[in-house]
Amino acid sequence: MQAFYATAWGGPDVMRHGDLPDPHPGRGEVRVAVQASSINPVDWKVRVGMVRWLPGQHLPRPLGTDFAGVVDEVGKGVSSFRVGDRVYGIVVTMLGHAGAHAEYVNAPVNRLRRMPDGLGFVEAAALPVAALTALNGLRLAGERAAQRVLVNGATGGVGHFAVQMARARGATVTAVCSARNLERARELGAHTVLDYQSQDFTTLEDRYDLVLDAHASAGYSRASRVLEPTGAYASTLPTPALIFRDFASSVLPVGRAYLANMRGHPEDYAELERLLADGSVKPIVEHVYSLADAAKAFALAEAGGVVGKVAVQVR
Numbered sequence: 089m090q091a092f093y094a095t096a097w098g099g100p101d102v103m104r105h106g107d108l109p110d111p112h113p114g115r116g117e118v119r120v121a122v123q124a125s126s127i128n129p130v131d132w133k134v135r136v137g138m139v140r141w142l143p144g145q146h147l148p149r150p151l152g153t154d155f156a157g158v159v160d161e162v163g164k165g166v167s168s169f170r171v172g173d174r175v176y177g178i179v180v181t182m183l184g185h186a187g188a189h190a191e192y193v194n195a196p197v198n199r200l201r202r203m204p205d206g207l208g209f210v211e212a213a214a215l216p217v218a219a220l221t222a223l224n225g226l227r228l229a230g231e232r233a234a235q236r237v238l239v240n241g242a243t244g245g246v247g248h249f250a251v252q253m254a255r256a257r258g259a260t261v262t263a264v265c266s267a268r269n270l271e272r273a274r275e276l277g278a279h280t281v282l283d284y285q286s287q288d289f290t291t292l293e294d295r296y297d298l299v300l301d302a303h304a305s306a307g308y309s310r311a312s313r314v315l316e317p318t319g320a321y322a323s324t325l326p327t328p329a330l331i332f333r334d335f336a337s338s339v340l341p342v343g344r345a346y347l348a349n350m351r352g353h354p355e356d357y358a359e360l361e362r363l364l365a366d367g368s369v370k371p372i373v374e375h376v377y378s379l380a381d382a383a384k385a386f387a388l389a390e391a392g393g394v395v396g397k398v399a400v401q402v403r
């Protein structure tokens with residue numbers, strides 16, 4: 089099969105487009121003929137070797153977590169999916185799984201979802217990691233996510249979903265992004281926009297019930313300066329300090345912090361699909377590259393400045 093894969097741990101120059109052996113599904117897996125995949129920062133975090141100490145890491149291996157496509161082979165013990173089903177979901181490349189920037193990917197069925205009618209492959213491939221991370225960050229914050237919410241990194245993959253989802257919950261939303269994307273953040277539904285290059289939101293007067301740090305750069309101590317006494321901080325990056333505070337604040341009366349990681353339970357996908365169906369949330373995918381040009385997709389995504397997601401049209 090044709091694939092876009094990493095040959096070694098390192099920078100963009102370790103990636104190649106070429107032939108790898110066709111995979112075949114193991115027990116509890118199906119093989120998906122990938123139609124589209126999308127780029128996430130985890131792709132280059134895996135590529136540079138950030139998790140090379142975790143079990144199962146091997147190279148060469150296709151990169152890519154998010155995908156959408158059609159089931160074309162079913163492994164043993166699988167009764168919930170059939171050949172021809174249109175599906176989307178993730179493969180956990182951080183744990184050594186072969187990734188989705190390839191013509192075929194083996195996907196465990198517990199991480200797979202049937203595509204709702206009316207959703208295209210590119211749009212579906214843009215959803216899982218970023219949208220389900222935003223959804224989980226807001227879910228963990230409960231009522232706070234419907235009050236005054238600040239999203240840091242508001243026009244990126246996670247952020248552009250978070251702004252739309254917070255608006256759908258009735259929140260008053262402040263979006264923090266680069267100057268070039270301020271207008272785009274307003275179009276996503278933000279009431280107030282701040283340019284991170286000229287303003288540090290943690291030093292301003294306004295107070296929030298939730299700071300959702302999609303970019304994961306503010307940190308609890310700084311963000312807590314602008315939180316209401318009952319407010320919460322949620323960040324996408326699982327640092328030891330955040331994990332400790334997440335636990336401590338669940339059992340002690342100290343400022344609340346959450347790890348906003350991706351959660352893909354059936355009820356999460358169902359809620360996401362409801363938001364898509366009623367028009368409250370729309371994935372933004374303005375840059376789509378062929379598999380042969382996936383290096384350009386990575387270069388663009390890694391450079392920053394993109395609104396929404398960068399996708400790869402595999403077929």
Ligand SMILES: NC(=O)c1ccc[n+]([C@@H]2O[C@H](COP(=O)([O-])OP(=O)(O)OC[C@H]3O[C@@H](n4cnc5c(N)ncnc54)[C@H](OP(=O)(O)O)[C@@H]3O)[C@@H](O)[C@H]2O)c1
Binds near residue numbers: 217242264303304389
């Ligand atoms: N734990 C999980 O399950 C999980 C899931 C998904 C993502 N993540 C992590 O979440 C982070 C964001 O992912 P993403 O897909 O949203 O990335 P992304 O698409 O690259 O978006 C990053 C956003 O942050 C903005 N930004 C850049 N520098 C900033 C700064 N100094 N202050 C505030 N905002 C800044 C960017 O704006 P400009 O482009 O306009 O500069 C962009 O809007 C990554 O670290 C990723 O690994 C974790």
